[in-house]
Amino acid sequence: MIEIRLHGRGGQGAVTASRIIATAAYEEGKYSQAIPMYGTERRGAPLTAFVRIDDVRVRERELVHNPEISIVLDPLIAKQQAVVDSLKPGGLVLLNTAYPPEEVKIGGDFKVATVDATTIALETLGRPITNTAILGAFAKITGLLKVESLEKAIKKFFPGRLGDMNIAAVKRSYDEVKGPIQAVVKDAPPEKVDIHVGGYGVLKDVSSWRVYTPEIDVEKCIGCKNCWIFCPETAIQWDEEKNKPWIRYDACKGCGVCANECPVNAIEMVRVEV
């Protein structure tokens, strides 16, 4: 039996990715299972999902505790040592990051592969939904699934044009994945994960939610206060002396409302690498 764990955030489609893998395995005549781990599924909140694949009927009905494979859909979470927590020795981790596997800082006895799924998703789907943009890489490095079965499964979840776009994302990630190589770092210190992105109430810093970051050109700004009044996060502050806005980046989730509401296009949403 192969056990897989997926890490992502609400909105990236980790749960759908787990179901696509399970469906594709089923298409190949295997027995499979997808389990979502529900918490607060707000967009941006971290979540996990699990998959089991076997040649015989899967009887287990519990969460996966010691996966062979860990798939990480989010570039920030991909920096956390916790994604390889309780991974079986000699296991495999597939990370969404622009860095090659040689430069990955998390470490231990496992193999690492990387693919820039965010860029692939943005270029094929126009949105940073990285679930299908990591599946091609998964198929290539594990050899567990044929791309054709992934395509079949994707068409079930996304009919029509959306399906074609997602299949294009799968193919690109199949071609662009780097690795796997043995993890360069041998003994990474275990860490307490505290990324302050989920749960109810006041969060510490939500910078990591952003794919795009707003930047204000104060020269262009005419002081209309649109961005300030419409920011749902109160991230835009008003400087009464200068009659200009400034951004509290720790509170900005990168929704793009400010840029959309600026009458003179003084705010640009810029992709900043994490």
Added chain:
Amino acid sequence: MSERITRAQIPISELTITPGSACQGCGAALAARLSFKALGPNVIRHGIPCCPDSVTQTPRVGTVFEGGGAQLTGTARALKAIGREDVLAVGFYGDGGTYDIGFQGLSAAAERNENIIVITKDNEAYMNTGNQRSGATPKYARTSTNPIGPRSRGKPRPKKNIPFIFAAHYVPYVGTASVGFPEDLIAKVTYMKTIKGFRMLIVQSPCPVGWRFDPAKTIEIARSSVQSGIWPLYEILDGKTFKLNYKPKELKPVTEYLSPQARFRHMTEDEIADIQETATANWENLLKADEMGRLTL
């Protein structure tokens, strides 16, 4: 009636503590921010289960859905008993908590004319639990309980007219507002503070996740809803005095509101025509009421 204010008159001070845990571009988070900005700090915030919108620097108490009206009543009467009627008892609830599950308690409080303020962030479904339809969900909208298929065209029934239902309790104040019109929203909350008795404001608050649109478009969609007559801005005093607060010369077509939202993407031309006719007819009625300055409920 509320008095028009300008952008410059909106207070700079905020009552929210951020970052909160709502999704990117959450209309309800903005509805909370703007409402509490206008309410000021002298408030006891009451909550019932719903999405996390914005955390405020106010004392906060909470209860079950069904208990909202009763809990607000208790607070308002206790404040009166200790001679602190300067403190406002405010319920900040979801549409599920106002239109449906919490309705009977709120209706009873309205009928008794309790000295309370209820502000509803109307995102048109039970969003916290995954976009199930509510009494506030509009006709044809796709929700997780109204899928699209050969035998289901989204929600089969129209949105409940909750402002009129509460106005028909002959309470001092019922108003509608939108996060796309912050001056109007703040003017209405400011006016509610100057009167006593049961006051209610329903704020349409687009939800990028449930309505399925790009989070950058939250305000654009809120605005086109008002400009197309889908969500008109008005106030009703004592169940009879009526005023439309935003009257464009010509309404925009409803498609400007519907098309950016994937929850309406399946709609046929006939279905769109149905929504257009309803919006136009409703608008004409409201214009007449506005001309007379009164409603007969």
